[in-house]
Amino acid sequence: MFDVEEFIIAVYLAVEERLSLLFETYPGRTRGFEPTLSDAEVITIEIVGEFLGHHTDVGIWRYVRRHWSTWFPQLPHRSTFVRQAANLWAYKQQLHQQLLQDLNAHDGDLFRIDGFPMPVCGFKRAPQCQGFKGEASFGCSATKLGTFYGFRGHLLINTHGVVMGLALAAANVDERDLVPELATGLEGLLLGDKGYIRPMLTIDLAQQGLQLLTPVRKNMKQQLSTQQTKMICRARQLVETVIGHLCHWFDIERIRARDLWHLTSRIARKLLAHTLMIFLNCSHQRPPLQFDGIIRD
Numbered sequence: 045m046f047d048v049e050e051f052i053i054a055v056y057l058a059v060e061e062r063l064s065l066l067f068e069t070y071p072g073r074t075r076g077f078e079p080t081l082s083d084a085e086v087i088t089i090e091i092v093g094e095f096l097g098h099h100t101d102v103g104i105w106r107y108v109r110r111h112w113s114t115w116f117p118q119l120p121h122r123s124t125f126v127r128q129a130a131n132l133w134a135y136k137q138q139l140h141q142q143l144l145q146d147l148n149a150h151d152g153d154l155f156r157i158d159g160f161p162m163p164v165c166g167f168k169r170a171p172q173c174q175g176f177k178g179e180a181s182f183g184c185s186a187t188k189l190g191t192f193y194g195f196r197g198h199l200l201i202n203t204h205g206v207v208m209g210l211a212l213a214a215a216n217v218d219e220r221d222l223v224p225e226l227a228t229g230l231e232g233l234l235l236g237d238k239g240y241i242r243p244m245l246t247i248d249l250a251q252q253g254l255q256l257l258t259p260v261r262k263n264m265k266q267q268l269s270t271q272q273t274k275m276i277c278r279a280r281q282l283v284e285t286v287i288g289h290l291c292h293w294f295d296i297e298r299i300r301a302r303d304l305w306h307l308t309s310r311i312a313r314k315l316l317a318h319t320l321m322i323f324l325n326c327s328h329q330r331p332p333l334q335f336d337g338i339i340r341d
Contacts, residue, residue: 045327045338048096055091058320060084060140068133079128080118086129087136087316089116094317095338103127126306133309136316137324140207143319147206147326153232154203156283157240159219160291161185162212163194164299169292175302183215194299197311198222205286205333206322207315212307223256230254235276244293277341285333290318293335 046054063084072083079086093104113119120128144150151240164180165173170193180194198211198219208230211222218332220242227234233254238259246256259276289297294314301307323331 045330045340047340051095051339052088052092052112054324056084056088058323059087059091059139062113062139063087066138066142072133072135074329078123080120081125081128083128083132083135083201084168085116086125087139087287087313089125090129091317091320094294095321095335096313099298100300100338101129101306103203107333111161129313130306130309136309140312140319143316143323144206144208147204147319147323147337149202149204149206149208151223151232152202152204153234155200155208155227155230155234156202156280157194157198157200157223157226157234158280158283158287159198159239160193160287160297161194161215162197162299163192165193167192175299176304179214179304181214181216199227199229199283199287199290199294200226201283201286203282204322205282205316207286207290210311210315212311215291224248227254233257235280235316237280260291286318289333289335290314 073286089108090104093107094330096107097106098107102122105119105125108116109119120196161183164170167190170182176194180317181228182191182193183196184191185213192194192215194215195212196215196217196219198213199207200210202208209226211226213222219239221233223236223240223245227249229252232255234249234254234256236256236258240256240258241260249256257272259273292319296311296314299307301310321335324338
């Protein structure tokens with residue numbers, strides 16, 4: 045679809061157009077010197093670097109300095125770039141919301157929810173780990189991780205795989221407690237796994253017009269029809285595809301930060317990059333989640 049040069053230009057145009065509108069409502073710097081690299085250029089560099097497999101601030105900065113220094117001649121020192129990128133975390137979240145509006149992501153009536161582990165460190169290192177002390181915790185994962193120390197990402201997507209929201213919580217937080225925050229304002233049908241079974245949660249969501257549907261346990265009186273079971277299974281496949289994208293394309297499950305400020309910025313960057321790739325696909329009449337082929341070989 046694009047060569048790398050065209051891809052950088054397409055990302056920059058999408059970012060700059062929306063960021064300029066944001067600055068009209070939420071002005072950026074009100075004092076101090078203007079940075080040598082514009083905020084739109086910084087976010088463009090972050091998104092391009094993420095999609096091309098450079099998932100750390102330093103890795104993105106080194107990649108651009110090595111290969112695209114003529115395109116970004118005002119690229120500042122590494123620490124300045126990292127600080128400017130982290131300071132833009134709120135704008136990256138707002139850009140994500142703007143893309144959701146452009147994609148009409150809220151117009152559907154079918155949503156999926158699921159979670160995935162985000163370990164801070166290996167299990168053996170956890171007792172000595174000082175990172176996110178008092179914020180991360182031990183939790184269990186159904187994957188090969190088993191018991192781990194860190195966080196869990198709670199993901200909400202629509203029927204096309206667009207990420208509507210992601211809530212970060214300590215690994216021991218009950219995933220059902222995050223549903224009301226993620227599902228605020230939604231109406232229709234919300235599909236989840238057995239971990240979301242809670243009668244009071246179902247009642248609370250029903251009051252806002254959102255029906256929570258999950259597989260049932262064998263000892264439950266009310267059983268689902270075959271059609272409902274198949275629908276939940278198909279939904280499970282889609283949300284696992286999106287989690288796979290976020291983990292393998294953008295390495296979202298690996299914590300490469302030492303504080304919540306940088307972690308929040310990096311998660312916002314990855315969600316923005318994922319949503320922008322869907323936007324580019326839709327703009328070129330491609331399947332939303334077909335990331336292979338966005339950049340031509």
